[in-house]
Amino acid sequence: xxxxxxxxxxxxxxxxFAGLYMLHRLREKGLxxxxxxxxxxxxxxxxxxxxxxxxxxxxxxxxxxxxxPELEQEWEWTEKYAGQPEILAYxxxxxxxxxxxxxxxxxxxxxxxxxxxxxxxxxxxxxQGHEVSAQYCVMAxxxxxVPKFPEVPGxxxxxxxxxxxxxxxxxxxxxxxxxxxxxxxxxxxxxxxxHLAEQAGELTVFQRTPNxxxxxxxxxxxxxxxxxxxxNYRQAREAARNxxxxxxxxxxxxxxxxxxxxxxQAAYQKGWDRGHLNAIIQAYTDxxxxxxSNETAAEFIRAQVRDKVDDPATAAKLEPRGYPFGxxxxxxxxxxxxxxxxxxxxxxxxxxxxxLEITETGVRTTASEYEFxxxxxxxxxxxxxxxxxxxxxxxxxxxxxxxxxxxxxxxYLGLAVSGFPNLFTITGPGSPSVLSNMVLSIEQHVDWISDxxxxxxxxxxSVVEAVDTAEKEWTDHVRAVGDMTLFPKAxxxxxxxxxxxxxxxFMPYVGGVVGxxxxxxxxxxxxxxxxxxx
Ligand code: N01
Numbered sequence: 001x002x003x004x005x006x007x008x009x010x011x012x013x014x015x016x017f018a019g020l021y022m023l024h025r026l027r028e029k030g031l032x033x034x035x036x037x038x039x040x041x042x043x044x045x046x047x048x049x050x051x052x053x054x055x056x057x058x059x060x061x062x063x064x065x066x067x068x069p070e071l072e073q074e075w076e077w078t079e080k081y082a083g084q085p086e087i088l089a090y091x092x093x094x095x096x097x098x099x100x101x102x103x104x105x106x107x108x109x110x111x112x113x114x115x116x117x118x119x120x121x122x123x124x125x126x127x128q129g130h131e132v133s134a135q136y137c138v139m140a141x142x143x144x145x146v147p148k149f150p151e152v153p154g155x156x157x158x159x160x161x162x163x164x165x166x167x168x169x170x171x172x173x174x175x176x177x178x179x180x181x182x183x184x185x186x187x188x189x190x191x192x193x194x195h196l197a198e199q200a201g202e203l204t205v206f207q208r209t210p211n212x213x214x215x216x217x218x219x220x221x222x223x224x225x226x227x228x229x230x231x232n233y234r235q236a237r238e239a240a241r242n243x244x245x246x247x248x249x250x251x252x253x254x255x256x257x258x259x260x261x262x263x264x265q266a267a268y269q270k271g272w273d274r275g276h277l278n279a280i281i282q283a284y285t286d287x288x289x290x291x292x293s294n295e296t297a298a299e300f301i302r303a304q305v306r307d308k309v310d311d312p313a314t315a316a317k318l319e320p321r322g323y324p325f326g327x328x329x330x331x332x333x334x335x336x337x338x339x340x341x342x343x344x345x346x347x348x349x350x351x352x353x354x355x356l357e358i359t360e361t362g363v364r365t366t367a368s369e370y371e372f373x374x375x376x377x378x379x380x381x382x383x384x385x386x387x388x389x390x391x392x393x394x395x396x397x398x399x400x401x402x403x404x405x406x407x408x409x410x411x412y413l414g415l416a417v418s419g420f421p422n423l424f425t426i427t428g429p430g431s432p433s434v435l436s437n438m439v440l441s442i443e444q445h446v447d448w449i450s451d452x453x454x455x456x457x458x459x460x461x462s463v464v465e466a467v468d469t470a471e472k473e474w475t476d477h478v479r480a481v482g483d484m485t486l487f488p489k490a491x492x493x494x495x496x497x498x499x500x501x502x503x504x505x506f507m508p509y510v511g512g513v514v515g516x517x518x519x520x521x522x523x524x525x526x527x528x529x530x531x532x533x534x
Contacts (some may be wrong), residue, residue, distance in 0.1 A: 005133040008032045011124045012138045013110045013391070016044015017091065018426040018442040019140035021065065024098050025450040026136075034134075036126055038109040040170070042095055044142050046088045051165040051188060051376070052173075052195035054084035057277050057332040058437050060221060061229050062247050063087075065094060066237045066443060073230055080275070081218045081332065105130070113137050114394040115421060120463045120534070122422065135462060136453065139388055140426045143434045146386030150183055150379050151500055154358035162375040165192060175199040175374055181363055183355070184378030185211055187331045192378060194335040197345050204370055206363065208350040209328070209491075210320045212301050216332040217275030241444070244512040246437030249282050256284035256293035268300040281326045288326055288485050298325040308337040317349045327490035329434070383493040384429045384507045385409050395420035408496070408505030410475040412466035412530055413520055415445060421465035421534075424449045429507040430478045434494065436513045444513070448520050455528055463534040470530030482506035 010026050012019045015037035026033045039047045056063050060077035071094065078086060095101050105126075112125040122137040124130070147166040149155060155162060163173060165188035180200040182189055185207045197203045229236050239248035256264060264284075271279035280301070286293045302319040309315035318337060339345050353367035362371040385405060393401040396419050404410070404419065411417050414431025415424055426445045427433040433441060456464045482488060488506055491497035495506050509516055523529055 005123060005131040006034075008034055008132050008134040010034075010136040010138060011036065011110075011113075011122065011132055011134040012140055013113075013124075014044055014140035014142060014145075014387075015039070015042040015104045015106075016046070016140065016142055017065075017439050018142070018446065019044070019138075020091065020095055020100050020104075021067065021442060021446045022138050022140055022426065022449070023100055023103055024067075025446055026138075026453070027103070029450070029454070031453075033103055034132060035104040035140075036108045036110050036124075036130070037104055037106050040107050041092075042101065042104055042106070043088045043091045044140075045144065046084055046091060048145070048166055048168070049188065050084050050088075050168040050170070051163070051192045051378075053191040053193075053334075054165075054168075054188070055191055055216075055218070056082050056084075056087060057187065057216065058247060058439075059276070060086075061226065061236070062240055062437055063439050064090065065439060066233075068094070068097075069233070071097065072233050077221050077226070079218055080221050081216055110391050112392040113423070114392075115396060115423070117396055120421065136422045136424070138424045138426065138449065139391075139428070141387035141391075143384050143387075143427055143438075144381040146382040146390055147377075148380050148382050148386075148499060149377060150355065150358070152355045152357050155375075155377070157360050158358050158362075158375060159360045160372060160374045162377060164377040164379075165189070166381060177201040178373040179362075179371060180204070180374050180376065181206065181370060181372040182376045182378060183363075184380065185209070186378065186380050187329065188380070189376075189378035190331045190333050190336045192376065193345075194333075194339045196376060197339045197342055200344065202344050202346070204346045204348060204372070206348045206350055206355060207317065209322070210318050211328065212298070212320045212325050212330040213305075213333045213336050214272065214277065214280065214301070214330055215275055215304075216334050217273070218332075218334050237440075240437065240440055241517060242514045244282065244514065245278050245435065246432070246440035246513045247276075247278060249276070249278055252282055252285045254284055255286045255290070256296050257286070257290070259284070264296050265300065268297055272300075272304065275332070277330060277332055281330070288324075288487070291324060291486060291489075294324040294326070294486060301325060305337055308341075310341045314340050314347055317347055323490035323492075324486040327485075327487045327494075328492040329494075380493060380498055382499050382502070383496075384433065385496075385502075386499075388425060388428070393420070393423070395423070406503070408503040409507060410471055412471040412474050413516075413523065414478075414509060415449065415520075416464075416466040416471075416531070418466040418468040418471045421463045430475060431509050432511075432513045432516050433508045435508045435510055441513060444517055444520070448524065451524060452528060452531070455524075456533060459533055461533040464528070465532050465534070467530050467532055474530075477511075478509050479506060481509065481511045485510055 009031035409429035496502035
């Protein structure tokens, strides 16, 4: 069967930030590469998540490629936090600048990838009938790319239109004057709700868990800061690489409990005013380790909610409780809490009443029936493993990745899986991924994989595989580091809790991008220890 297939050096799955940069690096080596992308255009996350208000919550100057220093200087971001159209325009610009589109096949979903042990090649098949044979298969499928829907029945019965934030249509969507329901208050819901409220006649938000929402203080980008960063971009990138989350911030030196109440308030206020995702969590050394410390920051944020929301009963419902601050991903907003001061915006607390079903006319809960013209589904994603397991991947001895990861994903460095030679996962489970500045982590993975491919060729070999003991050791380490923190205390997508039946395992590596990078460099420096070449 392999003989009929188109022969390539590498197949890359996905044409977002990761897939496009991987293509660029592989092509630089003179390898033949094809990228398959399910979307009608490149962009990945930034193609699909085009809901009103979609925006990055890592600052524009950080959330960008570093591999092209001229591009870094030339590109001009307009806002502190870029919106989805601007980021998509940036990705398209990069693709055109490096002539990447010619090797991207759009509107094509990879359905199957199997390792042929006789030829040591991957046979990759798509829903459009492609069959290619490649030495390497790189999964650049994204951590948050398989939408998750509410578990309740009935969405197919709803007579009006409905939209998932992660599958938003390309054309304009008009909710003017409509009765609109929104399910979900994660980053996507929180960004969309103020914009949806501007259009809707009546907006009802169904909240299952209140989130910690920090103010973004977004606005036109500070040109002085831009000039300063552009004059020192190499140092700025280096500082980001040597940070915990891939975003340089001043490192704390003190426990929250060592500070006085007054000092803590001042530190949290300073973090709040910075309008930055990590500024509060990194105000003290122990906020992510110690519940008592964490509670001091959580209470500071709850006080902001009470301050912003006029109706005390609504504020009480919006105050985040029941899990430590930072253990579910906090959000950055523009006007989220204030939206609930508008007369036509209503909050339904799903801790008081449960959704039973979506009906032809709306949403039925244990307490009431709500009628809507349209619905917005902001219930997130089957994170980290969803897109990988969506593809039927089989490795050596016909073992499927679905079987192998039944009890949670095991990887070596989040990059490779034993039994699956020459397959790489960019920002895979077991790497900092969703707990980091994704573009920075993507570049690190792509560069590292690219160097490993050179190493294989330089040794006159054609196959590289993670050793199972190295994989087990790393996976145990990922879990152990996670267990040292408060993260496992929350029902988050980090731990698979948002998808019924998914193994409850902490998936991202929380040891920090700096330590993780050092580990990867050390592995490479020691002749790629933990990998076998054939
Ligand atoms: O998804 P989420 P998201 N009934 O999983 C609720 C990135 N992102 O799309 O918390 C009712 O965070 C669920 O409730 P609960 C970013 O990494 C980045 O908002 O599970 N409600 C939650 O409130 C982010 O973290 C940007 O109890 C249900 C919500 O739906 C990630 O994407 C912007 C439910 C889902 O929140 C995902 O964000 C946007 C049900 N059956 C997103 N099921 C940037 O700025 C789920 N929920 C870069």
